[in-house]
Amino acid sequence: MRFYGIDTETFPISGTHPYPQMVCAQISWQDSDRVRAWVASAKCDRDQLLSFLQGVLADPEAKFVLANAQFDMIVLSLWEPLLEPLIWEAYAQGRVVDILTMHKMLALAEWGDIDSTPFDDPNRQAEYSQASLTRWYLGKDRAQEKKSSVRTEYSFVDGVPVGEWEEEFVRYAMDDAADLIVILERLLNRSDKSLGRETLLRLAGKRAAKHLALGWMTYNGMRVDKERVLCVEDEVETELDLSNFPNLIEQEIIIPPQPPVPYANGAKAHVKGCKTPKTCECPPKLAAAKREVLKRKKLQDLMLSAARKAPNFKLALTDKGVSEHDAMFGERVKSLPAVDEKFDQHPEWVSTNKKVFTPLVPFDETVAEYARRAAVIKMRTDYVHRFFWDVGNGMPKAKAMVQASKSTEAQSDSFNAEAMDIQVTDRMRFNFKELVSTGRTGSFAGTLYPSMNGQNPDPRIRVALVADPGYILYSTDYGALELRCAAWRCLQEGIDSVLVKLFRDGKCPHQYLGAALLRDLGENVPMDLRGAQGMEAYAAFEALKKSDPKLFKMWRTLAKPTGLGNWGGMGPATALVTAHAPPYNLTHITLDQMTAAREVWRAEFPEWSEAFNVFKTKLVDEEFSHYDQEGERQTRYMVITPGGMVRRNCVYTVAANGLLLQPPSAEGVGHAVFDCVRASRDVSQDSAAYGAVFVDFLHDELLYQLPEHEDFDRTESMRHEIERLMCEGVNKVLTGIPMTVESAAMYRWDKFAPETFDEQGRLVPADKPIL
Numbered sequence: 091m092r093f094y095g096i097d098t099e100t101f102p103i104s105g106t107h108p109y110p111q112m113v114c115a116q117i118s119w120q121d122s123d124r125v126r127a128w129v130a131s132a133k134c135d136r137d138q139l140l141s142f143l144q145g146v147l148a149d150p151e152a153k154f155v156l157a158n159a160q161f162d163m164i165v166l167s168l169w170e171p172l173l174e175p176l177i178w179e180a181y182a183q184g185r186v187v188d189i190l191t192m193h194k195m196l197a198l199a200e201w202g203d204i205d206s207t208p209f210d211d212p213n214r215q216a217e218y219s220q221a222s223l224t225r226w227y228l229g230k231d232r233a234q235e236k237k238s239s240v241r242t243e244y245s246f247v248d249g250v251p252v253g254e255w256e257e258e259f260v261r262y263a264m265d266d267a268a269d270l271i272v273i274l275e276r277l278l279n280r281s282d283k284s285l286g287r288e289t290l291l292r293l294a295g296k297r298a299a300k301h302l303a304l305g306w307m308t309y310n311g312m313r314v315d316k317e318r319v320l321c322v323e324d325e326v327e328t329e330l331d332l333s334n335f336p337n338l339i340e341q342e343i344i345i346p347p348q349p350p351v352p353y354a355n356g357a358k359a360h361v362k363g364c365k366t367p368k369t370c371e372c373p374p375k376l377a378a379a380k381r382e383v384l385k386r387k388k389l390q391d392l393m394l395s396a397a398r399k400a401p402n403f404k405l406a407l408t409d410k411g412v413s414e415h416d417a418m419f420g421e422r423v424k425s426l427p428a429v430d431e432k433f434d435q436h437p438e439w440v441s442t443n444k445k446v447f448t449p450l451v452p453f454d455e456t457v458a459e460y461a462r463r464a465a466v467i468k469m470r471t472d473y474v475h476r477f478f479w480d481v482g483n484g485m486p487k488a489k490a491m492v493q494a495s496k497s498t499e500a501q502s503d504s505f506n507a508e509a510m511d512i513q514v515t516d517r518m519r520f521n522f523k524e525l526v527s528t529g530r531t532g533s534f535a536g537t538l539y540p541s542m543n544g545q546n547p548d549p550r551i552r553v554a555l556v557a558d559p560g561y562i563l564y565s566t567d568y569g570a571l572e573l574r575c576a577a578w579r580c581l582q583e584g585i586d587s588v589l590v591k592l593f594r595d596g597k598c599p600h601q602y603l604g605a606a607l608l609r610d611l612g613e614n615v616p617m618d619l620r621g622a623q624g625m626e627a628y629a630a631f632e633a634l635k636k637s638d639p640k641l642f643k644m645w646r647t648l649a650k651p652t653g654l655g656n657w658g659g660m661g662p663a664t665a666l667v668t669a670h671a672p673p674y675n676l677t678h679i680t681l682d683q684m685t686a687a688r689e690v691w692r693a694e695f696p697e698w699s700e701a702f703n704v705f706k707t708k709l710v711d712e713e714f715s716h717y718d719q720e721g722e723r724q725t726r727y728m729v730i731t732p733g734g735m736v737r738r739n740c741v742y743t744v745a746a747n748g749l750l751l752q753p754p755s756a757e758g759v760g761h762a763v764f765d766c767v768r769a770s771r772d773v774s775q776d777s778a779a780y781g782a783v784f785v786d787f788l789h790d791e792l793l794y795q796l797p798e799h800e801d802f803d804r805t806e807s808m809r810h811e812i813e814r815l816m817c818e819g820v821n822k823v824l825t826g827i828p829m830t831v832e833s834a835a836m837y838r839w840d841k842f843a844p845e846t847f848d849e850q851g852r853l854v855p856a857d858k859p860i861l
Contacts, residue, residue, distance in 0.1 A: 095268070097116050097157070099113045099116075101244070108538070111132075112166065112168075113131070116129045116264060127267045134252070144176060147179075154185060155270050155274045159302070160304070161305065163302055175772050182299065182768070184299075189273050191298060192294045193223055194525050195290060195294065196277065201739055204216065204527045227273045227276040227277070232265070241262065300531065300760040303766070304763065307786055308520060313517060313555070314515055316514040322474055332382070335459050335463055336459075344384055350376035353374065357375040358374055391437060392456055398429060406424060406441040407425060410438075411439030415432070419719060445667055476540060476542040477514050480511065481512075482506055482509030483504060485537065489537070515540035520541060529753030530753070531756065544786045560797060564793070566809075566831050566833040576750040577589035577593050578826065579750050587697040587701075588695050593827055601628060605622075605632075607690050608645040616634065648676060656692070658743060658750070658752075659743040663681060709727045709729065729744070729749060737753075754823060759819070761823065762820055766779065766812055770783065778807050779815065809853065817830070837860055
């Protein structure tokens with residue numbers, strides 16, 4: 091077995107080219123006691139490079155190591171489409187690994203956190219780039235070199251033989267490739283003390299495969315309805331008018347902007363040539379206008395006051411508060427009871443993030459007002475402004491407006507105010523992190539081209555994303571995927587489970603719990619539901635779909651954050667955050683009601699106690715467990731996924747989530763994502779799904795476009811094949827539990843798109859094509 095390091099250099103990434111034209115590729119490998127590297131021009135050495143890549147990709151004994159593998163492999167596929175089937179097969183065989191992913195997996199297996207590192211300041215964000223890993227494992231600081239002009243100027247040597255390049259272009263490319271081989275060996279040596287080499291390589295191979303599929307979604311992107319974006323922007327700006335937030339103004343948490351006003355001493359702005367400064371009629375001198383100001387200290391006081399109205403509420407600390415508490419009391423905590431006197435001495439420790447203010451909404455009108463304003467601001471900055479692209483300066487609207495407001499001296503060197511041309515982009519793309527601490531996939535908004543977080547977009551902004559001409563947009567999601575994962579875990583542990591029975595009987599656990607919640611907590615409970623138990627209550631509740639759909643929907647909706655939250659080990663306050671947030675929007679639910687809902691859940695799913703005992707007894711992580719200052723034991727747990735990935739130092743909720751919900755289901759979905767996207771692109775698969783265009787992935791949902799064939803049965807067969815691959819992929823991990831999916835067809839991405847069928851029973855869009 092031989093590892094080959096692969097890296098590419100390209101033209102600069104741009105709005106229309108997230109995976110731009112390749113200039114050269116560099117290959118490295120271990121030869122006896124040294125690492126060798128070869129740089130090949132994409133044009134001058136094309137035949138030689140293609141022949142080499144075809145040979146090693148087809149060799150089952152050859153493995154490949156890259157940094158940000160999906161980028162380079164997609165660049166290679168676009169450079170020569172003949173390579174793409176070979177690349178898919180290499181990934182399917184687990185022969186491609188990414189050093190960034192491997193580094194993250196070892197972080198989880200050793201101290202349990204991807205975002206921070208004990209080797210540096212624990213409050214510092216961990217970095218994941220080839221430059222940072224080169225510093226960690228090789229002791230070489232290439233940060234300045236990575237920022238230098240060489241990295242972005244390979245387009246100038248495009249089509250030039252490598253022998254004619256300046257030495258720094260050759261050295262930079264070869265160093266990148268050679269470092270990959272050495273870093274890989276250091277990673278494998280490190281893994282000997284935790285995961286083990288074979289496990290690390292196997293896990294990294296599966297993650298890399300999923301990330302490749304996600305990279306093709308980034309490449310595809312989604313068409314933008316520009317008019318709709320402008321309408322949403324107008325709506326958002328109207329909502330942000332300060333007249334909508336009177337409490338925040340009255341309590342001086344927000345200080346409104348102030349227009350320029352004349353100096354109090356009556357000073358004048360004398361015009362040039364003024365000869366009678368004391369008696370002239372020159373205009374008054376104006377003090378500078380003042381921008382809107384958020385008074386953070388007053389906001390913290392508001393949160394503390396509201397938190398003390400809520401029973402048994404714990405307040406999160408700011409990052410600075412965590413550090414200062416550790417320094418003062420020798421204990422690193424992230425939250426304290428709101429009644430703790432430490433907050434009286436240090437009100438600046440009070441965090442004001444979403445997880446703090448969301449559960450406090452029912453206890454204070456001003457907090458509710460602040461939460462509403464925060465949601466609109468997030469809509470503007472995280473979503474609406476991502477659609478606007480400053481063509482002249484290459485930055486999104488929010489950043490461009492900040493740059494434009496700065497003085498000339500403070501503006502970045504690349505910013506040109508005269509060239510500022512802010513337009514709505516034609517295409518929105520979603521970027522994906524291959525691994526986050528929970529074991530799932532993350533997404534983020536980048537700065538190199540119009541993009542945004544695609545895994546939780548606001549429903550109001552989704553409708554600005556539409557199908558390409560000649561295509562229909564489909565959304566297919568799993569039915570109760572995380573609860574099926576909990577059922578699977580019960581099955582694996584031999585626990586008698588209500589969840590397992592429900593799924594095997596084809597029943598909905600949300601409906602089952604919704605019936606019990608309405609029966610035990612509701613007012614004016616329907617006669618048929620009073621006193622009913624089990625499937626009798628289920629049937630009575632189901633009848634409400636027709637007789638009282640509004641009542642049915644409300645209680646079934648409450649069942650989702652209740653069931654998912656409690657299976658994930660959340661307390662009522664944390665579950666309330668979920669219930670209040672989109673897509674549930676159950677802002678009328680109080681903390682007392684959520685606490686009562688937990689007791690109903692416990693009664694309806696008694697297997698929860700035995701399931702939780704699995705990690706409470708078998709997976710205690712003694713190395714990280716400790717006693718706090720009050721002498722209470724702070725138990726930490728270890729989570730091990732079905733594939734063998736390990737996360738150490740887990741608190742109770744993380745352990746519950748890791749054992750019962752997200753990580754196992756994420757591994758199953760990883761198979762499905764890879765299989766679906768490969769089937770859509772790899773002609774060698776001869777799949778009915780070939781020609782589908784996947785555009786986004788949302789944990790338990792795939793979003794894709796299918797050609798609108800005149801023979802609509804062909805379009806339907808493509809959808810059915812994707813649905814089959816999705817179920818089959820998850821069942822490679824979650825065995826023994828039936829999988830179901832639900833699809834909706836539309837031309838405009840709508841979270842609430844109805845299922846609509848034609849006379850032949852085929853799924854069709856309910857809306858009209860966008861011109």
